[in-house]
Amino acid sequence: MDEEWMKENKAFLSRQEGEFLKVIDILNKYKTDRGSVVDLTNYELSENNREKLKFMFDEMEKLLDEQKQELLKVKRLYKLEE
Incomplete structure (x- = not known):
């Protein structure tokens, strides 16, 4: 990083x-x-770390889903859909 x-x-x-x-x-x-x-x-993750890691991955997935939805809006706006 x-x-x-x-x-x-x-x-x-x-x-x-x-x-x-x-x-x-x-x-x-x-x-x-x-x-x-x-x-x-x-x-092996401790249970506490497992929960933290799961939370972080869930949050990243939500952010990626939101970004994908925004990209699809732009794609539709410019009629780039197949």
């Missing part, structure tokens, strides 16, 4: 979003440093 972006946009993120992005950043750095894919096959 771009450190500069985090500094500039952290205020716009909820605490949970910021924490989630930190985890993603850590995993990405691990992958880069090791030159391999991070294997989470045997990684």
Whole structure:
């Protein structure tokens, strides 16, 4: 993750979003440093972390759905539907 972006946009993120992005950043750095894919096959989440992670993914899915709906509106506006 771009450190500069985090500094500039952290205020716009909820605490949970910021924490989630930190985890993603850590995993990405691990992958880069090791030159391999991070294997989470045997990684177990605590129940508390599982709930947080589920919440974050659910929220991201909602945001993606909202963005898709907005894109479809623009597509219809310009009659780009097939």
